[in-house]
Amino acid sequence: MTAQGWTTDQMAARLARDIPDGAYVNLGIGMPTMVTAHIPPDREVMHHSENGIVGMGPPPPAGREDPDLIDAGKNPCTLAPGASICDHTVSFTIIRGGRLDVAVLGGMQVSARGDLANWRVAGQPLGSVGGAMDLAAGARRVWVLMTHTDRAGRPKVVVECTYPLTAARCVHRVYTNLAVLEVREDGLVAIDLAPGVDLETLRGSTGAPVRSD
């Protein structure tokens, strides 16, 4: 039997709970963008977008789109109070220079030592890397938000990634529908489990050893 654990929204909310007040964060395209809506209202969090925005706001209402203002996923966005605009060299100085407190990225595979594969399926001729390698290499903390298993039910947390790497030893935490995993020097530790999921169930869906805290 496969445990479902958290819904996608609940996963995003679980991650959002761990973003500290005052943090500068970059939310990758795809599932990570869902985190924005769940940031607790008592926290002021500045969103960085790789195309040169610090202080990105929510999507505009229909009809109020600014043709010069998009997010990293190329969707219309707004500017939040305190926002600034920069060019690409400065935007990636922010990323590689270690100014981002947290980067939340999607994942295809994460290895037990924190290697991340999220840009290209093995054997696929045309990959698109975008800013993923810079974010994975440069952010202070890299958190991956992904389903615990792939569509075929195979574990995405593995001993060795079989898909091409985005960066080696970069992931600090993995938030999935089953658990929150921390990558430590001596392996993966489950620091939280979704309701109805026990360690045994988690181990059954994980391709690498996991222990509890």
Add this chain to the structure above:
Amino acid sequence: MIDKVVASVDEAVAGVRDGDVVLVGGFGNVGVPLHLIEALVRLGRRDLTIVSNNCGTGETGLALLFKHHLVSKACASFPAQAGNHHFVAAYESGECALELVPQGTLAERLRAAAAGLGGFYTPTGAGTDLMAGKETREIDGRLHVLERPLRGDVALVAAHSGDRFGNLRHRRSARNFNPVMAMAARLTIAEVREVVPPGSIDPDDVHTPGIFVDRVVQTGGAA
């Protein structure tokens, strides 16, 4: 007297040669010099290397260059996206090669060329497939990859406003790659929504100084 303003986009792209490396500003469809690209298609120069974050979507912008078989190599960070069928067709037929570059490395390679540097070491891409064939070095205990400067023969950039000295002011996230590309080419051509009188862009608000810009053409468009 310095006057870099030219009357038409066709005049603006004159002198681009077959085989040139052309830097094209923009991210997605924002900050892309659409009118200059159309003029480049009309000029019909072939065998171009196009350096840009994306490879165009639909039937406008960069997509036109692939549709008209003018590109033999693309250098981009994010070529695979919905609606990029003209690039995909050129890539899959073997007509167009692809050099995939991480986005921050792309920006910094342009900056290195602009600044007259021989390259730089970056942790981005270390330990990945994109490290293949490149020199590496451990710096402060961390693996770094040597990346080389990326220089353009021509840069096509877009800005919100510009003056006859070539000073440019960009708007919102349309700034993106435009300033660094303007600095990294032998011939930099800017399309602006509006040519404004000298001094009306406050010197403190110039994002791309005119010393980097050779030609300015007004193309109008959404304010």
